[in-house]
Each structure stands twice: as structure tokens, then as C-alpha cells.
Amino acid sequence: MMYEKPNKRPLPKTVDEVADLLISDLPPAEIEVLSRLGTDEFLELYDSVADYLLDEFKVWTGNNALLASCLQRVDPGDSATDPAMIILRRVWQKLAEFPEIVIIT
Numbered sequence: 001m002m003y004e005k006p007n008k009r010p011l012p013k014t015v016d017e018v019a020d021l022l023i024s025d026l027p028p029a030e031i032e033v034l035s036r037l038g039t040d041e042f043l044e045l046y047d048s049v050a051d052y053l054l055d056e057f058k059v060w061t062g063n064n065a066l067l068a069s070c071l072q073r074v075d076p077g078d079s080a081t082d083p084a085m086i087i088l089r090r091v092w093q094k095l096a097e098f099p100e101i102v103i104i105t
Helices: 015-024 028-035 039-056 064-072 083-096
Strands: none
Touching (some): 039 083
16 A cells, blocks of 8 residues: 655745745745845856756646746846746845844844
């Protein structure tokens, strides 16, 4: 008899859901670092995590709702149409919305 793996949480369906999920999983020190990234550092982060994001959230392999949410956010004047870039930009934007992050230890 085979045992089924417990179900993982449902896949997020929107860019904001993914961004919120990623931010909620970050330790405070990482949030502080990410909120202060410059463009070059952001692009390095993108290069290192883009494949993981696409795979983890099944953007190209069945999570059609998330793919549609990403495509809705493509700016016609912007060449960045990659869903991973769109998701990471939203994370970066959400972190930038908080000008100062206070870490209580």
C-alpha cells in the first residue's frame, strides 16, 4: 500500500499572493537587505532565483491563473515579460512601500 504525500498548500493564483507568500517566508534581516537592493543587485537576485520561482509556483506547468496574473502586469513599454521578473519586481515594490523596517530582537 502506498501512502500519499500530504497536500501542500494551494498554489497562489496572483502575483500579489506570491509576493506576499515570499515576503512572509523571509527572516527580518533578509527583508531589510532586499528592501535596500539597487538595480544591479536586484538583477543578480533575479538571475539566482528565477528558475526556482517558475518551478516552485508551476508558472509554465499548470498554474494558468498565476501565469495570466503575470501577463496582466506586463507594461506595454517594458521589455520584461518574464513571469519571474514580474513576481520579483512586485516583491521589491512591496518591500519599498515600507521606507523603514524596524527589527525587534
